[in-house]
Amino acid sequence: MTFSQRHFLGIEGLSRDELLFVLNTAESFREISEREVKKVPTLRGKTIINLFYESSTRTRSSFEIAAKRLSADAINISASTSSVNKGETLMDTARNLCAMRPAALVLRHPASGAPHLLARLNQCPVINAGDGTHEHPTQALLDVMTIREHLGDIHGKTVAIVGDILHSRVARSNILALTTLGAQVRLIGPPTLLPPEFSRWGAERHTDLRAGLAGVDAIMMLRLQRERQTRNFFPSLDEYARRFCLTVEALREAKPNVIILHPGPMNRGVEIDSRVADGPYSVILEQVTNGVAVRMAVLYLLTTQERLATRDQSVANGQAVGQEGSDVQAEPSVWDEHTLPKRAVGQ
Amino acid sequence: MRRVVQNGTVIDPVNGLEANLDLLTEEGVIRELGQPGGFASVEAQRIDASGCVVVPGLIDMHVHLREPGYEYKETVLTGTQAAVAGGFTAVACMANTNPVNDNGAVTRFIVEQARSVGLARVFPIGALSKGLHGEELAEIGEMIEAGAVAISDDGRPVMDANLMRRALEYCSMFDVPISVHEEDLHLSSGGSMNEGPTSVRLGIRGVPSVAEDVMVARDIALARLTGGRVHIAHISTRRAVDSVRQAKAEGLAVTTEVAPHHFTLTEEAVEGYNTNAKMSPPLRLADDVAAMKEGLRDGTIDAIATDHAPHHRDEKEVEFDQAAHGVTGLETALSLTLRLVQDGVLSLSEAVQKLTMNPARILGLPYGTLSVGRPADLTLFDTQASWQVKPLASRSRSQNTPFAGWELTGKVRLTMVDGRIVYDDREQEGQPA
Numbered sequence: 001m002t003f004s005q006r007h008f009l010g011i012e013g014l015s016r017d018e019l020l021f022v023l024n025t026a027e028s029f030r031e032i033s034e035r036e037v038k039k040v041p042t043l044r045g046k047t048i049i050n051l052f053y054e055s056s057t058r059t060r061s062s063f064e065i066a067a068k069r070l071s072a073d074a075i076n077i078s079a080s081t082s083s084v085n086k087g088e089t090l091m092d093t094a095r096n097l098c099a100m101r102p103a104a105l106v107l108r109h110p111a112s113g114a115p116h117l118l119a120r121l122n123q124c125p126v127i128n129a130g131d132g133t134h135e136h137p138t139q140a141l142l143d144v145m146t147i148r149e150h151l152g153d154i155h156g157k158t159v160a161i162v163g164d165i166l167h168s169r170v171a172r173s174n175i176l177a178l179t180t181l182g183a184q185v186r187l188i189g190p191p192t193l194l195p196p197e198f199s200r201w202g203a204e205r206h207t208d209l210r211a212g213l214a215g216v217d218a219i220m221m222l223r224l225q226r227e228r229q230t231r232n233f234f235p236s237l238d239e240y241a242r243r244f245c246l247t248v249e250a251l252r253e254a255k256p257n258v259i260i261l262h263p264g265p266m267n268r269g270v271e272i273d274s275r276v277a278d279g280p281y282s283v284i285l286e287q288v289t290n291g292v293a294v295r296m297a298v299l300y301l302l303t304t305q306e307r308l309a310t311r312d313q314s315v316a317n318g319q320a321v322g323q324e325g326s327d328v329q330a331e332p333s334v335w336d337e338h339t340l341p342k343r344a345v346g347q
Numbered sequence: 348m349r350r351v352v353q354n355g356t357v358i359d360p361v362n363g364l365e366a367n368l369d370l371l372t373e374e375g376v377i378r379e380l381g382q383p384g385g386f387a388s389v390e391a392q393r394i395d396a397s398g399c400v401v402v403p404g405l406i407d408m409h410v411h412l413r414e415p416g417y418e419y420k421e422t423v424l425t426g427t428q429a430a431v432a433g434g435f436t437a438v439a440c441m442a443n444t445n446p447v448n449d450n451g452a453v454t455r456f457i458v459e460q461a462r463s464v465g466l467a468r469v470f471p472i473g474a475l476s477k478g479l480h481g482e483e484l485a486e487i488g489e490m491i492e493a494g495a496v497a498i499s500d501d502g503r504p505v506m507d508a509n510l511m512r513r514a515l516e517y518c519s520m521f522d523v524p525i526s527v528h529e530e531d532l533h534l535s536s537g538g539s540m541n542e543g544p545t546s547v548r549l550g551i552r553g554v555p556s557v558a559e560d561v562m563v564a565r566d567i568a569l570a571r572l573t574g575g576r577v578h579i580a581h582i583s584t585r586r587a588v589d590s591v592r593q594a595k596a597e598g599l600a601v602t603t604e605v606a607p608h609h610f611t612l613t614e615e616a617v618e619g620y621n622t623n624a625k626m627s628p629p630l631r632l633a634d635d636v637a638a639m640k641e642g643l644r645d646g647t648i649d650a651i652a653t654d655h656a657p658h659h660r661d662e663k664e665v666e667f668d669q670a671a672h673g674v675t676g677l678e679t680a681l682s683l684t685l686r687l688v689q690d691g692v693l694s695l696s697e698a699v700q701k702l703t704m705n706p707a708r709i710l711g712l713p714y715g716t717l718s719v720g721r722p723a724d725l726t727l728f729d730t731q732a733s734w735q736v737k738p739l740a741s742r743s744r745s746q747n748t749p750f751a752g753w754e755l756t757g758k759v760r761l762t763m764v765d766g767r768i769v770y771d772d773r774e775q776e777g778q779p780a
Contacts, residue, residue, distance in 0.1 A: 012548070091664055111666030112550035113620030132668070134550030172550060197547040231536075 003301040007119040007126045010135035011176040019180055023145055026290070026297035032069055033292055043072035046103035046303055051093070052129070053079040053109045058264055058288060059129050059139070063106050066295035072103065072303075090114060091121065098123035103303040107131070112169075125302040133167045138298055139263050140173035142291040144181065146283050147218050149290070150259045155182035160212055160254075161203075162188040162244060163222030163271050164233070166195050170263045171222060175201050188212035189244060192233040209244050213253040220261045221246055224271045237270050247273045251281065259283045349373045350766065351386045355396025355727060359403060360700035361716035370401060372723035375766035379719060395773075396727050399760055402699045403715050404436025404724030407677065408706040409501070409526070409580055409604060409652035412438070412469065414460060415453065416445025421657040421744045423457065426677070427466035428742040429655070431770035433677040434759040436467050436724040437714055438655075439706075441501040442474035449474035449485035454493035466769045468724070470496040470710065475514050475525060479503050484514060491521050496710045499526035501580055502627075504562055506532055511566065515575025524576040524602065524709055527566055529587065530628065534558035539668045541614040541629040549620065551667060554629050560586040567594045570601050578709060579603035581654045583628040585638035592647040602709050603642075604652040607683035608674055608749060610639040616749055622663040622670035624749045626656065640692045649705040651698075653680045657745030675748050678741055682755035685730060689756070695730070723766035732758035 003021055011019070032040055048067040052060050060076060067074035079085075083093060090109070097105060104125045107115045112132030119126045130136040144154060151157055159178050165171045165187050175198065178185050185203040187194055194205050206212030213219065224240065234240045251258065260272075260282045268274045277284060350372045357368040357380065364380075371378045371386050379386075407430065413421035430438050440457065442448035448457065454471045461469030473490030475498050477483045487498055498518055505511040505527065518525055535554040540546050542553025563579055567590055570577040579591060582603045594601040608626065613633050616624035624630060642648035656673025663670050684702060687693045693701070707715030714724050733756045738746035762770035 089661070089665060109666070111668050113667045116620045117664075117666065132550050133552075169550060172548075195547050197544045200544060 008298050008302055009115050009128045011137045011140050011173045016180050022297055026145055026294045029296040030293040038069050041071045043070040046072045048072045048074045048104050049097050049102045050076045050106045056108055062291040063295050066292050066299055070296055094118045130169055134169050135173045136169040137173050138294050139170050140177040142287055142294040143174055143261055144177050145290045146287045151217055157217040158184040159218045160186045160188055160216045161220045164193045164224055165189050166193045168222050175203055186212050190234050209250050210253045216254045218259050221272050224267055241270050246276050248275055261287055349391035351391045352394045352396050352401055355399045355401040357401045358696050358699050359717040360696055360704045365696050372766045375723055377717055377719055377721055377723050399727045399729050402726050403703040403717050404726050405434045405702045406437045406706040406715050407435045407653050408439045408710055410438045410440050410655040412440040420659050423460040424464045425744040427464055429677040430467040431762040432742045434681045434726040434762055436764045438467055439470040439472050441472050443502040447474050447479050449477050451489035451493040454490045454495050458494045472497045472499050475500040481506055497524050497526050501528045504528050504530045512569050515569055515573040519575050524578040526578045526580045528580050529559045529562035531558045531561050540617050541631050543614055543632055545614045556584040559584045559628055563587040563590045570599045576600040581606045583609045583631050585635050588638045588642040588647055602649045604650040605639050605648045606654045607680050611683050620667040622667055623747050625670050626674050627672040644692055651684055651701045653677055657743050658747050663747050675743050675745055679750050682757040685757035723763055725763050727761040728759045730757050734758050
């Protein structure tokens with residue numbers, strides 16, 4: 001199987017087979033991060049631009065590390081230090097960056113649909129690193145990868161997602177990924193943050209934390225944005241925490257081998273108690289480790305597809321393609337150092 | 348100069364006419380209607396309307412011409428060029444210009460611009476509040492003396508119920524309607540599309556239907572209290588149509604209009620973050636679209652008005668939540684209305700009525716009819732000819748239509764204002780006289 005998407009904009013629209021393909025690809029990449037020399041030449045000579053219009057520690061460094069471990073050149077641009085401050089539009093920024101011929105553009109943006117706008121320019125593959133309250137597809141992949149690692153096949157598992165579902169791109173992407181892979185999804189939160197439309201996605205809704213957690217295999221806590229309080233989605237952080245904070249007591253409702261995920265950054269004592277976050281059931285840091293593998297997989301799949309598509313054009317332009325020629329038959333074995341062309345190693 | 352429009356089917360709802368008739372105009376006025384061939388001996392320029400319907404010039408009671416202040420989006424010239432190409436001989440333009448049309452000087456400026464352009468008739472709608480701020484009444488009497496035909500803060504709701512009450516009371520002395528953009532801003536809460544399955548999926552903050560419903564209910568209550576004339580602009584929800592239906596049954600002076608996009612498209616047109624499907628009120632659900640058709644059919648909805656809202660490409664080619672609200676509509680309205688006729692929602696005569704007689708009555712205009720002695724404002728269109736919507740071919744200065752690429756049926760062939768041909772798309776003939 002090959003991955004035929006030109007852009008990676010969301011989980012929506014991906015088939016079960018495509019999801020599994022990306023996950024399997026990510027799993028085979030994970031080993032690279034365990035090596036002493038954490039680098040393979042797979043994307044050598046390619047430039048990845050991380051364009052971040054929102055502050056981010058995890059996602060941005062994860063994409064950057066993923067690119068670098070594949071030997072791509074990673075450039076980070078954040079809105080606060082770019083021409084955005086001079087009033088340049090997103091489209092113009094993107095047009096200019098694309099003119100520098102990156103292999104992929106990774107975008108984090110506060111507006112839902114911003115990566116779709118760039119994808120319409122269609123000048124290079126666009127990877128959604130979180131758009132507004134819409135999707136955060138690589139986060140869902142790393143979450144699913146982590147659940148698979150601990151619980152095996154996702155099919156038939158029950159996963160609770162707790163917190164501000166309404167405003168969460170992590171929740172949207174996860175509901176789609178988990179239901180596509182055959183999991184039962186329960187959404188838990190106050191009714192103000194739990195839009196009824198999600199029932200159409202096959203998810204159950206619960207406003208009682210303990211009832212919602214009964215018998216679940218995995219619990220995914222969401223970050224509660226403190227500013228939601230000022231817009232009256234709940235009266236106070238204290239009252240929210242009293243009902244929806246994941247405590248040791250609430251955890252007892254779940255299956256004995258339950259795992260706990262959180263996309264970070266955590267509000268300790270608001271949505272999650274520190275004893276739970278740092279406890280034996282927490283897989284929160286494994287998520288972060290898996291995040292690098294997932295992003296390596298996505299960067300790899302998108303930028304090598306691109307190469308396939310543009311190779312003829314490169315030949316026409318008289319560019320050297322011989323060097324890349326041998327890894328064009330890219331299949332999941334390519335990132336294994338030993339199958340790479342000899343001259344690429346160690347350069 | 349005399350003209351004979353011959354061999355067409357004349358539809359004039361005011362006079363209950365739908366027949367094959369010839370029509371004689373003289374000195375800009377409709378002189379006589381007669382049996383086909385009846386004016387054969389009259390010396391006149393002949394306009395062959397074979398295969399066409401001849402109707403009173405269409406009247407769009409809700410457009411944005413953007414002049415003064417936003418000439419990069421549209422001007423009185425380009426807007427009325429689009430109007431006559433769409434078969435409209437008169438448009439009423441909203442006050443959200445820059446400066447706002449909240450005083451007689453701006454009203455007079457718009458009237459003068461329209462006069463010098465000389466295409467469609469332009470009737471300014473004056474602001475209800477100074478600067479559209481929703482705080483103090485604008486100089487309503489002065490604007491009406493200068494030619495304003497209605498009052499509206501369109502684009503913005505009148506959130507202050509007491510201001511709305513006073514405006515209704517005050518305007519009753521001029522007998523002009525107050526056109527209201529119905530949206531409770533607390534409920535819409537900065538949303539940029541309909542609140543529903545699509546907004547949840549796309550992660551876009553939604554405007555719930557109830558934001559419109561509660562304001563329509565409020566303004567009907569104020570119409571009852573004051574006896575004032577409330578015109579609900581661009582109605583879009585089933586509950587709002589229900590409320591207007593009840594208000595009419597009660598005999599209140601409440602009227603309403605619907606825009607073609609609201610009886611044609613659902614919120615799903617936003618799919619892919621299509622900013623050309625972003626407008627206020629937003630596209631709703633299939634059930635609301637059905638309610639628009641029911642309301643048109645049973646007469647609850649009086650008029651079809653475009654809410655023609657041109658915006659520059661730069662204001663649409665941006666992140667969805669930052670994109671400007673509004674779509675163009677003057678050139679597609681007639682064809683989209685004819686779809687209702689094809690679908691059996693309206694008869695052709697009823698459709699014409701909602702584009703001519705009814706808006707003329709609401710605004711108190713002496714147009715929208717082919718009665719003898721009235722100004723010769725008329726439109727010829729071919730109900731069978733089809734065409735494709737090509738935004739770049741639009742006469743409007745802007746191209747923000749959600750109907751790009753659509754195949755539509757019904758093509759305007761000729762538009763006449765005051766007996767002058769202002770638009771001519773007849774195949775065999777040359778340029779406008």
